[in-house]
Each structure stands twice: as C-alpha cells, then as structure tokens.
Amino acid sequence: MTKKKKLIRLNEINERSWVEINLSNFSHNLKELKKHMQNKQFFMQIVKADAYGHGALQIANQAIKEGATILGVANVEEASLLRFHNIEHPILILSPSFDFEIEAIISNKLTPSIANLHFAKLLNEHAKEMGIIQSVHIKYDTGMNRNGIRIENALDFYQTIEMLENIKIEGIFSHFSSSEDDKDFTQKQYLLFAEFASKVAQKVRYIHIANSSAIIDNQFELCNLNRIGLLSYGVYSSAQLKNKIDLKPVMTFKSKIAHISTAHKNESVGYNRTHFVDKDSHFAIIPIGYADGYDYLLSDKGLVEINGSVCPVLGKISMDMIAIDINQVDNVKVDDEVILLGGNTTSTKVENLSALFNGSSYELLTQIGKRAKRYYIEDGKINDYAPILRRDFIPRDFSDDKLNLIIHQAIQERINKQELASVIYHDVLRYFFIENDRDVSYRSDFTYNIKFIDNHINYYKVELNLSFDKILQNTYFIVACANNQANLESYFRRKDTEYRWLLDESIELDESKFSVSSAKVNGVFLDCFVAHNNKAIEVKCESDKLESFLNKLAHFEIKISTYYPKNKHQLSVYLSEIYKGVSIQFTYPESISNIDCVPIFSGRHRYPKITQNKGSITVASEKNDWIFPNSGVVFSY
Numbered sequence: 001m002t003k004k005k006k007l008i009r010l011n012e013i014n015e016r017s018w019v020e021i022n023l024s025n026f027s028h029n030l031k032e033l034k035k036h037m038q039n040k041q042f043f044m045q046i047v048k049a050d051a052y053g054h055g056a057l058q059i060a061n062q063a064i065k066e067g068a069t070i071l072g073v074a075n076v077e078e079a080s081l082l083r084f085h086n087i088e089h090p091i092l093i094l095s096p097s098f099d100f101e102i103e104a105i106i107s108n109k110l111t112p113s114i115a116n117l118h119f120a121k122l123l124n125e126h127a128k129e130m131g132i133i134q135s136v137h138i139k140y141d142t143g144m145n146r147n148g149i150r151i152e153n154a155l156d157f158y159q160t161i162e163m164l165e166n167i168k169i170e171g172i173f174s175h176f177s178s179s180e181d182d183k184d185f186t187q188k189q190y191l192l193f194a195e196f197a198s199k200v201a202q203k204v205r206y207i208h209i210a211n212s213s214a215i216i217d218n219q220f221e222l223c224n225l226n227r228i229g230l231l232s233y234g235v236y237s238s239a240q241l242k243n244k245i246d247l248k249p250v251m252t253f254k255s256k257i258a259h260i261s262t263a264h265k266n267e268s269v270g271y272n273r274t275h276f277v278d279k280d281s282h283f284a285i286i287p288i289g290y291a292d293g294y295d296y297l298l299s300d301k302g303l304v305e306i307n308g309s310v311c312p313v314l315g316k317i318s319m320d321m322i323a324i325d326i327n328q329v330d331n332v333k334v335d336d337e338v339i340l341l342g343g344n345t346t347s348t349k350v351e352n353l354s355a356l357f358n359g360s361s362y363e364l365l366t367q368i369g370k371r372a373k374r375y376y377i378e379d380g381k382i383n384d385y386a387p388i389l390r391r392d393f394i395p396r397d398f399s400d401d402k403l404n405l406i407i408h409q410a411i412q413e414r415i416n417k418q419e420l421a422s423v424i425y426h427d428v429l430r431y432f433f434i435e436n437d438r439d440v441s442y443r444s445d446f447t448y449n450i451k452f453i454d455n456h457i458n459y460y461k462v463e464l465n466l467s468f469d470k471i472l473q474n475t476y477f478i479v480a481c482a483n484n485q486a487n488l489e490s491y492f493r494r495k496d497t498e499y500r501w502l503l504d505e506s507i508e509l510d511e512s513k514f515s516v517s518s519a520k521v522n523g524v525f526l527d528c529f530v531a532h533n534n535k536a537i538e539v540k541c542e543s544d545k546l547e548s549f550l551n552k553l554a555h556f557e558i559k560i561s562t563y564y565p566k567n568k569h570q571l572s573v574y575l576s577e578i579y580k581g582v583s584i585q586f587t588y589p590e591s592i593s594n595i596d597c598v599p600i601f602s603g604r605h606r607y608p609k610i611t612q613n614k615g616s617i618t619v620a621s622e623k624n625d626w627i628f629p630n631s632g633v634v635f636s637y
C-alpha cells in the first residue's frame, strides 16, 4: 500500500533543520557510474547505515528503478526494515551475521555473507528444517585484513560449503582496502582473488570485488557485479576522480538563522573562549550542533553558506547551536536559509568539510541530521518525506501502548477531521481490539436460520438455528437473553458470549420463553445450564471434551427456542462480530405475506444476494466476503 502524504512544496518547508535528498542527482550519478561498468556487469546498491544517511527505503527504490540487481546492507536489522517496507529485491548482508540472526535471515529471505564454518553449518541445519535452499555469498580476505576467509584457504572453504546440502553458493566476493588511493595494492588484491575465482567461476552466479571508487579506471575482467556506495551519493573519494566522472551531491543539510547578535572587540564567542573577535562583529546562531551530526571537530573550522556567501564557524560547536561570522554578508536576517553541508558551493561539499578536520566523508554523511526530517526531491519537487528519527519502526519492537499511540496518530494524520479520526480510533479500534482486550477472532461460514411458527394467539414461536466456524477459546460459551437493550448490552462486551437475543419487553423473562435446545462443538453435545439473574437468562454451554479442540478452528451449532410478538411486523438481526461469509434465512408461516428485507452490510461487500422462495427469504454474501461489525438485516412483514 502506498502512503498518501500531504503535498509539500520546497518553499513550504518549515523546519529548524532538514535534509534534502535529491533523487534526480542520485539517478544521474548511477547513470554516470554505469558508463564505467563493463558490459554485462550488474550492480549492487549499497544502502547500509540507512543508505549513508540518505534513507535506505527511498534510495533502494530509486536504485531498483535504475537497474540495481541486489541491495547491500550491513546487518539483518537493516534488511528486515527494507522487507517491512515491502522491498522484495535480493538483499546481501555484508557484515558477519550471528547465530541468533539465522531465523530472521531465513524468514526475511536474505542472503548472508559467509566466512565461518560453524555459522554455515548451523544455517544449513535451519534451512534443512525449513525445507529451503539458502543462498549465500562467501567473503574472502585478500589483504584488507578484516572479515573474510583468508585467500590461501579459499578453495578448501569453498568446497566444504559446497557440500552443505541446503546451502547454495550464489556468489563469492572480496573487498578492497584502498581503492581510492592505491592502485597497485588494489590490483594485487584483485589478482589474488581472480586466481581463486577463476577456479569456481563456472559455478557461481556473482563474482564481485569492486566498490564504487574502484570501477573508475579499473577493469576487473572476472567480476560481473559492482558494489556501489559513496560515489552514487555524489561524493568524490579523491580529487583525481573529478575529471573522470561527473557526480552531483545528493544530500543537502539545511537550517535557518535563529538569532543574530554582536560581540564587541576582544570578546570571545562560545564555550571555552577559543575564539576572540578583533573588532565589533556580527554573528548568527544556527540551531544545530554536534547532536545534529555537525561534527564537534568542525569547531573554529566549519564553513556554511548563507545567501550565496561562505561564512566561517566561530568557536566551539555546541550540542544544539553554532555561531557563524556574518560580517561579510549583507542584509542577513533571522529565518534566512543556511546550507550546512552539500549544496553547490565547493566549501560545503561533504568531502571538503570532512577534510577540514581530517575526517571521513562516509562518517559525516552517516551522522548528519538525527533531528532533521528528510525531504526527497525529484525533478525539482518534493515527492516524499521521512520522519525525524532515522529508524522507522518495526512493530515487534513496540509495546501495545506505543503501537496504539502510533495508530491513533496515523489515523489523525490521514483523516483531516480530528473528530472523525477520534471516532474511528475510539469507537472502532479501541472498542474492538484494546479496551475489551478481545482476541481478534472471526466467524466463518456463518449460517443463521430464523423460523417463525404460528401456533399462538399473540406470539410466534421462534426456532433459531446457528452454525459457524471459529477458533475455540474456552471449554464453554454463553448464550444470553434479556428483555431490554441495556441489560443485553453487557453481553456484547463479553468475549465468552456466542449469542444474544433481545426478548420483546411484552414477554416475561422466563425459561419457558427462551431456551437452548441443543449446543454442539465439533459434533460434541454440550451440557447447558441456566444461570438466572433478574436481568437476563444466561445459559452456559460446556463440556470437558472441548479441551482437545482448544485454540483450533471448531464448528459450532446452536439451536434455540423463543417467542416473538405478532404485532411487531419487523425483526432485526445484528451482526456484532467480524464474519467471513454470512447467510441469514428467515422462514415464515403462511399467515405472513408480503415479506421484505433490508440488509445493511458494512465492509467491502455491501450488497448481499437476496433470494426469495415460497415461505422463506435468504440474505447471503459470497463465501469469502468479509462482513464487518455493525452489519445486520431488517425483515419486515
């Protein structure tokens, strides 16, 4: 299901700080990178660490549009989040996985990288149990000295894994340590890998070693897949690349001037008095700090862009604020936009900012904007935005309380009218699922026959026959009858009650006027006891034999005898649960003619079929139609 979000224009963004992700630039970068891939080479889009801080979901979707064959993540959690958002593309987990993650790997259809025999065997056992063949990529270490099987043991390990019956080696790979700055070592790593890879090349689908920087200027003949990260985000990994490929920055981190002030000559600005002004100076306060990912090491070094001018950071970066020298800019005022990172000025490019403190572009990107909402821009327009906290939720992480809050807020966001949203939440969701602590159950194949027999002056004798399937929750159930709505009400909230009848007020509430003739579950006759109180007749139907059917789908059959006044001329049937397939038949004596019925069905299928025969009328949905609570039929005669 696609979310319907409010349309926001670029000039309508009202945030303290925000991140713009330019998906058109991302697509442009991928197109440029593809020019450097040899024929028939596929690419894996690396979306680990929330796509280097750009948002894994939106980047994954865009990369898939641009032809990515596989997605690369660091761990099971990141992959599960993509699956939660309905991404069905193959996903490779690049970091080592733990034993406890195997179930999630299998249930989410993920591909782990393998470099550990114990793990591989355990994975094989689980796969065998589940009756599946689990794909893996084997990771080899060719000189980076991080994870992976050392290359001199490569073939042995390969052959051992090959023997595991429920494991399929879909790929083999290695990783460069210095593709951006050491061509010789890169080549050496490739040759080591290629020597082994050539021995198994016929058997595996994917052979890969190159990250994004490696594919510029190098050919890895034996490989057919490239793992594309940093460069696709429009960040150059070295100055030499600038005239070899045209990349456009994808992320721009922005904020606004929150305050403007003046420091007098020889005063210091900010914490620890690291910066003194040598003349009276204007400075602007931007409401972001290292807690927003603007690195502390940019203290006294950082540069931002205001109204097209580059302005230096004054003094220490605070947790939530930075001070900016604005003496060089004319007409600065509170609310003016500030570009902190990215954008088109050279100074604020990620690679240049991180160079100011000898940092890493990768790190700076991944730490930016913990408090900033992301806006996704394509063709100059915002087409999506994502919540402030980087981690979207996976519901199993959450308590009921938290989920309720989210559901309530989500409904309110969707439905413009606050009042209507509250009704939906309180009267529908809370009523059925929360306050009553109901098990979410439903009845299927619900058949209900109501037969009126004309053998009394003032009343019809009524025979009610119900049958349905439902998960059996208890070894008993209640059938209740009251002669006013208020007294019957409490039985609507009791989850052990399977049937309720409203006896007309003119009829005395008495066992002779309402009785359960028989009750069966899966063919077992139940004992029925009448518990009386002055408000209702409560019949308890039970049997120890039901023990063995508990928590399984069971077939219920209930027969009831009661009475209905002749002077009423109308009978209402309420459906108070969720049903899958409903058939309601009303059988009447010859003394009744001209019968009519009005079904009120809620749910997707609102028009049941009405069939009229001699002496009976039937209202029935299709067998698989869902009918929601608060449905019913009114028969009039």
Ligand SMILES: *Cc1c(COP(=O)(O)O)cnc(C)c1O
Residues within 6 Å of the ligand: 046, 048, 094, 175, 210, 211, 212, 213, 227, 228, 229, 230, 231
């Ligand atoms: C992160 C990562 C990449 C991507 O590297 P870039 O330099 O960002 O292109 C490729 N392969 C592996 C194993 C990685 O962990």
